[in-house]
Amino acid sequence: MRSAIALGCLALLGVQVSGQNLKDGQCAQNFDANTDYFPDKLQTRDDDAQYYEIEYHNNYKLITDHRNEQQYYLVQCGTQPPAGLAANAIIHQVPVTNVAALETTVVPYLEMLGVGDSIHLIADSSMVSSSCFQKYRETSNSVTELSTTNVTLANQQADAVQVQFGSSFYITDENGTISSAAVNEPDILGRAAWLGYYAAFYNLESLANEIIADITGNYDRLKQAAGGYKDDQKPLVAWTMYDAPSQYNQNTASWNVSVADFKIQVTEDAGGRILKPDTLQYFKKEDFLQALTDVDIIIDETYVAPTFDALMEDYGTTTGDDSSYKFIKNKRVFRTDGILTPSGGYDWFAAAVVMGDAMLSDMINVVNPSAPSEDYKRIWLRNLAANESISVTTANNCTWDESQPRPNFAARFEGDGFSMSGASTLTAMGWTAAVLLSTAIMTLF
Ligand SMILES: *[C@@H]1O[C@H](CO)[C@@H](O)[C@H](O)[C@H]1NC(C)=O
Ligand SMILES: *[C@@H]1O[C@H](CO)[C@@H](O)[C@H](O)[C@H]1NC(C)=O
Ligand SMILES: *[C@@H]1O[C@H](CO)[C@@H](O)[C@H](O)[C@H]1NC(C)=O
Ligand SMILES: *[C@@H]1O[C@H](CO)[C@@H](O)[C@H](O)[C@H]1NC(C)=O
Numbered sequence: 145m146r147s148a149i150a151l152g153c154l155a156l157l158g159v160q161v162s163g164q165n166l167k168d169g170q171c172a173q174n175f176d177a178n179t180d181y182f183p184d185k186l187q188t189r190d191d192d193a194q195y196y197e198i199e200y201h202n203n204y205k206l207i208t209d210h211r212n213e214q215q216y217y218l219v220q221c222g223t224q225p226p227a228g229l230a231a232n233a234i235i236h237q238v239p240v241t242n243v244a245a246l247e248t249t250v251v252p253y254l255e256m257l258g259v260g261d262s263i264h265l266i267a268d269s270s271m272v273s274s275s276c277f278q279k280y281r282e283t284s285n286s287v288t289e290l291s292t293t294n295v296t297l298a299n300q301q302a303d304a305v306q307v308q309f310g311s312s313f314y315i316t317d318e319n320g321t322i323s324s325a326a327v328n329e330p331d332i333l334g335r336a337a338w339l340g341y342y343a344a345f346y347n348l349e350s351l352a353n354e355i356i357a358d359i360t361g362n363y364d365r366l367k368q369a370a371g372g373y374k375d376d377q378k379p380l381v382a383w384t385m386y387d388a389p390s391q392y393n394q395n396t397a398s399w400n401v402s403v404a405d406f407k408i409q410v411t412e413d414a415g416g417r418i419l420k421p422d423t424l425q426y427f428k429k430e431d432f433l434q435a436l437t438d439v440d441i442i443i444d445e446t447y448v449a450p451t452f453d454a455l456m457e458d459y460g461t462t463t464g465d466d467s468s469y470k471f472i473k474n475k476r477v478f479r480t481d482g483i484l485t486p487s488g489g490y491d492w493f494a495a496a497v498v499m500g501d502a503m504l505s506d507m508i509n510v511v512n513p514s515a516p517s518e519d520y521k522r523i524w525l526r527n528l529a530a531n532e533s534i535s536v537t538t539a540n541n542c543t544w545d546e547s548q549p550r551p552n553f554a555a556r557f558e559g560d561g562f563s564m565s566g567a568s569t570l571t572a573m574g575w576t577a578a579v580l581l582s583t584a585i586m587t588l589f
């Protein structure tokens with residue numbers, strides 16, 4: 145009973161004395177303008193983010209999102225904001241302890257920093273793919289879901305947290321909104337480096353520096369190891385999608401090839417070649433299929449594709465070992481839906497954004513099934529052609545403590561260069577065994 149009361153008081157303090165960090169920091173006592181309150185600074189010159197910038201002053205930091213040129217003054221709690229700021233300057237006390245995550249991508253960033261349990265407001269929780277966030281939400285009873293029917297209520301919910309990471313259509317009073325351009329970063333390691341942006345709100349810069357360096361180092365070693373294939377060994381990879389006729393497209397079907405920067409990067413760094421046709425959108429399936437003539441591997445991003453047969457029918461062809469398409473004959477059609485919530489929320493748009501090294505590992509295995517190791521189990525890229533199953537994620541899959549830094553999916557890679565063995569020799573039998581094994585291992589997560 146006593147401890148329950150103590151916890152209640154602490155929780156109250158966390159909300160009202162805005163910014164008192166109950167984990168790592170304290171509010172400053174006896175403000176001294178000559179003290180550097182942020183001895184741990186982000187090492188931004190070492191990272192690949194282009195869209196954000198941070199400037200340190202003794203008791204405040206100025207952080208800028210260059211995508212929309214939004215600026216935030218983050219003032220150490222217990223100290224005074226700088227004098228002479230513009231009347232519309234946005235000022236927040238840090239470290240924050242009570243936040244909203246209104247875009248699902250935000251959740252794993254905060255989790256990797258060990259502050260997933262500072263989230264007390266969420267947009268649509270059914271789309272959040274983190275099992276431990278779900279467990280925390282179900283057991284703590286301290287996460288509110290943003291109202292989508294009552295704007296007054298949504299604004300009240302937003303005002304009950306210190307900041308809202310990401311924006312929502314339903315919040316009209318945006319004084320607490322913190323924008324994010326992590327997914328707009330062209331570079332995969334630039335996306336990971338947004339850990340630093342979030343960390344600045346929690347005074348967790350030194351932890352962010354460590355994690356960013358880990359992800360970057362691991363990515364670079366994996367890239368190096370995948371860098372030795374001969375040009376004629378490198379499979380041609382196409383990132384494609386089918387858009388079914390609907391009210392949103394004048395009932396006109398189309399087929400797209402994507403050459404988004406991060407897809408080019410991950411494909412090439414994994415040792416593949418990426419298809420870059422002159423035309424990226426097709427309205428005739430014959431033209432689309434023509435563009436796929438030499439493709440070895442498809443990464444399909446069609447929103448819903450229940451089976452390989454159905455997907456290939458949508459592409460305008462049929463499955464079968466006698467197909468003239470190598471990706472069909474060799475059964476190398478992958479989708480990004482390896483982990484989904486029961487309502488279909490993609491972990492690919494969440495954890496895969498920050499864990500750039502893990503994304504590269506998956507792609508390395510797509511390009512060469514014997515790398516990064518013979519027994520590698522892909523996380524997000526699911527081989528639909530081999531009938532690999534989707535791993536549904538719920539609170540029951542939770543394996544870490546939401547109040548501690550979430551482990552990266554990627555294992556630390558220290559090995560030698562990969563050789564392109566196995567790629568063409570993998571039989572249908574081999575795939576079946578791999579699928580069974582993969583299912584068995586996934587249940588351990
Ligand atoms: C909307 O939310 C406000 C604030 O909680 C409440 O007073 C009001 O009754 C709600 N309106 C409706 C239609 O439920
Ligand atoms: C935003 O404005 C509302 C009222 O207009 C206020 O209650 C709330 O504290 C403000 N939030 C922030 C973070 O400034
Ligand atoms: C397909 O590509 C076109 C042109 O780049 C783009 O406007 C369209 O939104 C894409 N379709 C989908 C479903 O992403
Ligand atoms: C694919 O796997 C599902 C179960 O995950 C099974 O029901 C189905 O029959 C399999 N399809 C083929 C073509 O093997």
Ligand SMILES: *[C@@H]1O[C@H](CO)[C@@H](O)[C@H](O)[C@H]1NC(C)=O
Pocket residue numbers: 483534535536537538540541586587589
């Ligand atoms: C969660 O656990 C279930 C049951 O063991 C398993 O089938 C599923 O693949 C797991 N999901 C993930 C994402 O590991």
